[in-house]
Amino acid sequence: MGSSGDDAGLVARTLAGDRAAFGALVERHAGQARRVPRALLGDPDDADDAAQDGFLSALVKLGQYDARRPFGPWLMRIVANAATDRRRRRNVRRVEPLDTSLVGGGPRPDAAAVRNELGDRLRAALAELPERRRKAVVLFDVEGYSHAEIAGILGIPEGTVRSEVFHARRRLRTLLADFKEPIG
């Protein structure tokens, strides 16, 4: 993730009509902007559509961005809302389809397969969490935002963020612990 100073420069150039600057801004923040919707929507194509919606929406609102503040949280708030909107439009309360062979604990030929299985299970476990909890834990443990920043992104009190992260971690850590022994 680039510095906020770099981001401010790219934002200024984008506002001046520099298409390449907008492209650089997108590429710089694409990682987190694609991962967070994945936690929410599950389907990678839907998630990328949501991330794209978020970037284009951010472009429209770019004049409202305060360059004295970090760009990442501002962008992530828009992307997270875009993902929520897309989820609502999809109008499916979708729990990620969980392959029964994964639940059944089938054969595990090697560590790579186990890691893949862990990934599948983590995505499935995320899908079972409430929407806000998913966002909170991914923003905290994957993207490295502080509780205060997440509170700003999600528009909820900081204490609620702590609670959401705690409950999400409890569920996910249990899952992770089940996989530690076979991997180790």
Next chain:
Amino acid sequence: MTEQPSFDHRPDPELGAALWAALEPKDDHAAFAARVLAQYDHALDRSSVAMFDVLASWFRPGMVAAAAALVLGILLGRTVFQSPDPTSIDAAMAPVEGPGLAALVTAQDPPDASVVFTSLVEP
């Protein structure tokens, strides 16, 4: 309550790495950025086309409305200007042959303003 939440202020690297691996897209982000830029270009093109579409869609109803307003105006104008001529000062002042001053008072249509002024200037 058997369990009190013990909030940890630090990210969990192990869980974070596992989640990162589960959520990280397989393709590179440059391809995604190119896709967003293509959509950006497409949106720009579409917005300019849409503007002309909107103007074009307004043109025909606008022309019909203007024509209807013109016809209505002509009909209204003809109705107004076809009303009888106001009583003239000559007719009003004629002592014997014309209707006389009573014509000014009893006429259904208002006289020209010139009639009133003339009657004041030349009693």
